[in-house]
Amino acid sequence: MxxxxxxxxxxxxxxxxxxxxxxxxxxxxxxxxxxxxxxxxxxxxxxxxxxxxxxxxxxxxxxxxxxxxxxxxxxxxxxxxxxxxxxxxxxxxxxxxxxxxxxxxxxxxxxxxxxxxxxxxxxxxxxxxxxxxxxxxxxxxxxxxxxxxxxxxxxxxxxxxxxxxxxxxxxxxxxxxxxxxxxxxxxxxxxxxxxxxxxxxxxxxxxxxxxxxxxxxxxxxxxxGTGVGVKVCNNLILAINQIALAEGLALGKSLGIDPLLLHNVVNSSSGQSWSSRVNSPLPEVPNSPGSRNYTGGFQSRLMLKDVGLALHAASEYALPTPMTWAARAVYDSVCSEGQGEMAGKDFSVVLEWLRTRQKEAVERG
CATH class of the missing domain: 3.40.50.720 (NAD(P)-binding Rossmann-like Domain)
Structure with missing residues (x-):
């Protein structure tokens, strides 16, 4: 006491x-x-x-x-x-x-x-x-x-x-x-x-x-129930946006495009989002999660939880959510990576997860 x-x-x-x-x-x-x-x-x-x-x-x-x-x-x-x-x-x-x-x-x-x-x-x-x-x-x-x-x-x-x-x-x-x-x-x-x-x-x-x-x-x-409902809907959208951003940035690097140039073009074009403007995984972007090795921010394990809540809510109304299911599978794998070290990182670390999967695929030939 x-x-x-x-x-x-x-x-x-x-x-x-x-x-x-x-x-x-x-x-x-x-x-x-x-x-x-x-x-x-x-x-x-x-x-x-x-x-x-x-x-x-x-x-x-x-x-x-x-x-x-x-x-x-x-x-x-x-x-x-x-x-x-x-x-x-x-x-x-x-x-x-x-x-x-x-x-x-x-x-x-x-x-x-x-x-x-x-x-x-x-x-x-x-x-x-x-x-x-x-x-x-x-x-x-x-x-x-x-x-x-x-x-x-x-x-x-x-x-x-x-x-x-x-x-x-x-x-x-x-x-x-x-x-x-x-x-x-x-x-x-x-x-x-x-x-x-x-x-x-x-x-x-x-x-x-x-x-x-x-x-x-x-x-x-x-x-x-509507307050938490809005939060769950927001984070469903956010998870999908963050994964899409990571895929685009990873593809851009594979195509030989300068990461910072792609970042700037996306944020001046129709692909922009909160994730691209504020939560970039690129270390080249000042004050981004990527610039601080993904410490702090919204943890991947919490995003996995929120995506699960969205899926549970959608199932109660028989609503198909194929992108949300895909996002759950991705963040489940992110949180299981290695010894689970990515689970406590900012959820933009999904870019590093993609790069790891790409490297493994190249090594396998």
């Missing part, structure tokens, strides 16, 4: 579950900006000062988070952080909770496990959250839950529905996956697409999300 120097008030406490590579930076931004907003408010009172709860199974991650939070936000902020042991405990302590987890199974467990889940810790009768917006709701919730995980859209809808039913409307849940990677998470310039059950839930969630996003980067997508 990380000791806190204050007594927690649930109404003014924000909780965070999952301090991985993305969650670490996102939570630091949310906590520091929430704390700073209170300090700069002339109407703030000591009793209303925000407090914070974290839940992370890895002790080293939890300790590093508090250290980094202290370095960025000061000792006073760090002293207002308590560590909880489960989603259930977080829900009993905090009225605003965000989660950032690996995938669907973890989300279902953290929220719905009957012994340790968030739903099990939600209060039966609690003071409603304050909201300046008049959203016309018959009942104002006492808890706002935001999940930033990229998971199966159907599962996102199911979890949100169960939370609503188990809390009898006392808790509302949004799915709010993010785009921009670790660099944007640290800078607080993420793009966040969210699905929300109501205008009131949106009004309660947006101020939190804005503290982690770029200006104009908090994007409403519709009802529960």
């Amino acid at each position: 990380i000791p806190t120097a204050v007594t927690l008030s649930r109404a003014s406490t924000t909780g965070w579950i999952g301090l991985g590579a993305m969650g670490h930076h996102m939570a630091i931004n949310l906590f520091t900006k929430t704390h700073a907003a209170h300090q700069s408010s002339s109407s703030g009172t000591p009793s209303a000062a925000p407090s914070f709860v974290i839940c992370e199974q890895d002790d080293a991650r939890a300790d590093k988070f508090v250290t980094d939070l202290r370095n960025k936000g000061g000792a006073e902020l760090a002293q207002r952080v308590q560590r909880a042991g489960s989603g259930k405990e977080v829900a009993s302590l905090a009225s605003r909770i965000m989660t950032m987890l690996p995938s669907t199974p973890q989300v279902e467990s953290v929220y719905l496990d009957p012994s340790t889940g968030v739903a099990a810790g939600l209060p039966k009768d609690e003071e409603a959250l304050h909201c300046d917006a008049d959203a016309g709701a018959s009942r104002r919730p006492h808890t706002i839950l935001i999940d930033g995980t990229t998971l199966n859209p159907t599962a996102a809808m199911k979890v949100a529905k169960e939370i609503h039913e188990k809390s009898e409307g006392g808790a509302v849940m949004l799915d709010a996956p993010v785009s921009g990677g670790i660099v944007a998470a640290e800078a607080g310039t993420l793009t966040i697409m969210f699905g929300s059950p109501s205008p009131l839930a949106t009004a309660l969630a947006v101020p939190m999300l804005q503290r982690m996003a770029r200006e104009g980067g908090v994007l409403p997508c519709g009802a529960n």
Whole structure:
């Protein structure tokens, strides 16, 4: 347990579950900006000062988070952080909770496990959250839950529905996956697409999300499940684009075309994309993944996961997705390359995978 120097008030406490590579930076931004907003408010009172709860199974991650939070936000902020042991405990302590987890199974467990889940810790009768917006709701919730995980859209809808039913409307849940990677998470310039059950839930969630996003980067997508649905569709397109770019660049080199010349022509022509402009695998392009040996960025193993989510969603609607199946096969092979060293590299490393396959084919004759 990380000791806190204050007594927690649930109404003014924000909780965070999952301090991985993305969650670490996102939570630091949310906590520091929430704390700073209170300090700069002339109407703030000591009793209303925000407090914070974290839940992370890895002790080293939890300790590093508090250290980094202290370095960025000061000792006073760090002293207002308590560590909880489960989603259930977080829900009993905090009225605003965000989660950032690996995938669907973890989300279902953290929220719905009957012994340790968030739903099990939600209060039966609690003071409603304050909201300046008049959203016309018959009942104002006492808890706002935001999940930033990229998971199966159907599962996102199911979890949100169960939370609503188990809390009898006392808790509302949004799915709010993010785009921009670790660099944007640290800078607080993420793009966040969210699905929300109501205008009131949106009004309660947006101020939190804005503290982690770029200006104009908090994007409403519709009802529960649509936020993660948009993210999955986006990453389906992105995976295919990145593979197509790699194939074009590899063919260009085989044809004797200067890689940087081809890069510039593509970005002035109809073949351009975010992958070609921002995520080039070429080491000749400054500040590209290729120029830093594919370290950082969006890992290949995560792209493989997201492509799998897209295929699962498409299968529920009998939608043929031949290019997505091909992309899955490619990234499955990328992540299995050698000792799996490419799995943790930026997904633009698919160019190196293609070159390896080409070299093997030439050697075989």
